Amino acid sequence: MKYRNFTKDNLSVSQLGFGCMRFPTLDDKETINKEESTKMLDYAIDNGVNYIDTAFPYHNEQSELFVGEYFQKNGRRKDIYLATKCPVWKAEKEGDFYNLLKLQLERLQVEYVDFYLLHALDRQRWDKITSLNVFQDMKRAKEEGLIRYLGFSFHDEYPLFEEICDAYDWDFTQIQLNYMDIGHQAGLQGLDYAHNKGFSVVIMEPIKGGKLAYPPQDIQDLFKEASNDFSPSGHALAYLFNREEVSVVLSGMSSMAQVEDNVNVASIVEANSLDEKDQDIYIEAKMIFDKRTQVGCTSCDYCMPCPQEVEIPKIFKQYNNLHVYGEESNKDLYEKLQEENHDASHCVECGSCESQCPQHLNIIEDLKSAHDNLTEV
Ligand SMILES: NC(=O)c1ccc[n+]([C@@H]2O[C@H](COP(=O)([O-])OP(=O)(O)OC[C@H]3O[C@@H](n4cnc5c(N)ncnc54)[C@H](OP(=O)(O)O)[C@@H]3O)[C@@H](O)[C@H]2O)c1
Numbered sequence: 001m002k003y004r005n006f007t008k009d010n011l012s013v014s015q016l017g018f019g020c021m022r023f024p025t026l027d028d029k030e031t032i033n034k035e036e037s038t039k040m041l042d043y044a045i046d047n048g049v050n051y052i053d054t055a056f057p058y059h060n061e062q063s064e065l066f067v068g069e070y071f072q073k074n075g076r077r078k079d080i081y082l083a084t085k086c087p088v089w090k091a092e093k094e095g096d097f098y099n100l101l102k103l104q105l106e107r108l109q110v111e112y113v114d115f116y117l118l119h120a121l122d123r124q125r126w127d128k129i130t131s132l133n134v135f136q137d138m139k140r141a142k143e144e145g146l147i148r149y150l151g152f153s154f155h156d157e158y159p160l161f162e163e164i165c166d167a168y169d170w171d172f173t174q175i176q177l178n179y180m181d182i183g184h185q186a187g188l189q190g191l192d193y194a195h196n197k198g199f200s201v202v203i204m205e206p207i208k209g210g211k212l213a214y215p216p217q218d219i220q221d222l223f224k225e226a227s228n229d230f231s232p233s234g235h236a237l238a239y240l241f242n243r244e245e246v247s248v249v250l251s252g253m254s255s256m257a258q259v260e261d262n263v264n265v266a267s268i269v270e271a272n273s274l275d276e277k278d279q280d281i282y283i284e285a286k287m288i289f290d291k292r293t294q295v296g297c298t299s300c301d302y303c304m305p306c307p308q309e310v311e312i313p314k315i316f317k318q319y320n321n322l323h324v325y326g327e328e329s330n331k332d333l334y335e336k337l338q339e340e341n342h343d344a345s346h347c348v349e350c351g352s353c354e355s356q357c358p359q360h361l362n363i364i365e366d367l368k369s370a371h372d373n374l375t376e377v
Contacts, residue, residue, distance in 0.1 A: 001048025016266035017051035022252030055085035068109040085119035097137035116147035122156035155358030172200035179282040195245035209298035212236040234265040244271035303353035311342040319370035334374035344371035
């Protein structure tokens with residue numbers, strides 16, 4: 001494992017962090033498969049991962065509880081840096097942020113968290129939390145030793161990113177970045193901006209929520225020309241490990257094979273280690289993908305549950321796969337959703353999904369196009 005400096009205190013953090021949003025689940029697809037997830041966390045920590053990132057809402061609010069149980073059982077809390085995020089949308093009045101943190105510490109069964117983030121900030125949330133004096137609560141939490149470092153994760157347009165960076169002397173920030181999303185949200189511009197301000201930067205969705213794991217054949221052929229023989233996911237991680245401005249790359253791994261694969265890449269690629277030819281390969285891969293992708297959904301599931309039970313991320317996955325991979329079988333999958341009454345025709349345009357979407361997708365319109373394409377004979 002390669003390590004990077006983190007925060008102005010130069011903590012030594014593993015460049016690969018374990019994102020606790022995509023643990024394997026049992027047959028019901030909801031309950032965390034604790035046995036397998038425990039093995040995966042064990043393997044990651046045994047192989048040098050020391051940054052664990054969870055949040056209140058992950059896995060239907062079960063992720064923090066599981067992470068808490070995990071560390072309670074094995075006493076490994078001291079070996080790692082623990083990050084969780086404040087569900088800012090739950091705060092209604094001054095003082096709520098402090099109370100939410102206390103609740104999260106109980107759920108995690110810990111005295112403190114190393115890294116605390118104000119979760120998924122966008123314009124609406126930022127205006128709300130500043131009006132509720134969030135920094136007063138965070139100051140108190142730091143003074144009482146409940147959190148060591150404060151950051152925020154971001155999902156909105158670039159200008160707001162600068163505004164938030166400039167508003168407070170943050171310790172770190174968490175942004176979405178991968179070789180496809182360089183101009184999206186904070187993007188590469190945000191990475192530079194935060195880095196130049198002296199904030200450490202944590203990356204989320206490095207494999208675009210899994211979308212870069214199984215690219216079409218022409219991209220796979222392109223990767224064969226790279227100097228490292230990595231999986232496509234490995235290449236997505238390598239692109240980020242190569243950047244010196246990045247401190248930690250979080251991946252939400254859902255199987256042991258993925259943990260092994262990602263740990264391997266994190267033990268090989270260092271900052272500034274890829275040559276120009278390798279870097280050009282990622283630019284070309286992006287161009288090939290860009291031409292085919294219809295909707296930039298990352299399957300983060302923030303839009304779910306839909307009140308009409310429309311399976312939004314599944315539908316967009318089928319729509320994109322149809323175009324990116326030319327897989328006609330996605331039409332069969334969509335037909336199954338129609339039989340189960342979970343297809344896009346049940347959308348009543350209430351918009352509750354759009355207000356939750358961190359990618360700010362036009363879900364209502366995109367669902368209509370997806371429906372037309374997936375039902376075309
Ligand atoms: N603060 C925020 O607003 C926010 C938002 C999103 C994420 N996050 C955090 O950031 C973390 C990382 O984001 P993410 O989970 O979207 O990361 P990601 O690494 O882009 O996506 C994870 C998915 O990629 C696939 N994958 C990972 N490694 C693979 C490998 N070696 N081979 C094949 N497929 C692989 C898996 O997909 P399959 O399961 O389909 O196989 C996995 O579920 C999250 O877990 C969470 O902790 C934070």
